[in-house]
Amino acid sequence: MNSDLANGLVELAAVGFILLSVRRVLRDRLAAGISAATVLYFCCRAAWGLYFFLTNNLPWTACAALLSLCVNFLYLVLILHYSQKPTVYDSRLVGDQK
Numbered sequence: 827m828n829s830d831l832a833n834g835l836v837e838l839a840a841v842g843f844i845l846l847s848v849r850r851v852l853r854d855r856l857a858a859g860i861s862a863a864t865v866l867y868f869c870c871r872a873a874w875g876l877y878f879f880l881t882n883n884l885p886w887t888a889c890a891a892l893l894s895l896c897v898n899f900l901y902l903v904l905i906l907h908y909s910q911k912p913t914v915y916d917s918r919l920v921g922d923q924k
Contacts, residue, residue, distance in 0.1 A: 834886030837875075837894055844897045848904060857908040865905060869898045 851857050872895035879888035 830884045830886045833884070834890040837887060837890030841890065841893045841897050844901055848897065848901050851901070851904045851908060855908055857905040860905050862902060862905050862909070865898055865902045869895060869902055872898055
């Protein structure tokens with residue numbers, strides 16, 4: 827296994843963990859306690875990584891970086907959308923209506 831493939835697999839593992847967070851936000855429809863600035867940083871890092879890996883002829887890692895960029899961007903959009911205000915589904919924040 828060459829270093830490009832190994833690094834690409836590590837990057838794909840990170841994508842898998844980010845997808846777990848995306849799934850959680852979609853399920854809960856709540857983004858409390860998540861910093862959009864942190865996810866924005868990782869979006870920028872993935873964009874830089876995509877450029878860097880492409881210019882250094884590392885195709886497997888570049889593909890993983892592209893997936894990382896897409897998933898981080900999706901996560902950022904969800905965080906911004908669900909952190910705006912409580913919705914009807916956020917019964918934990920609204921409280922009992924009795």
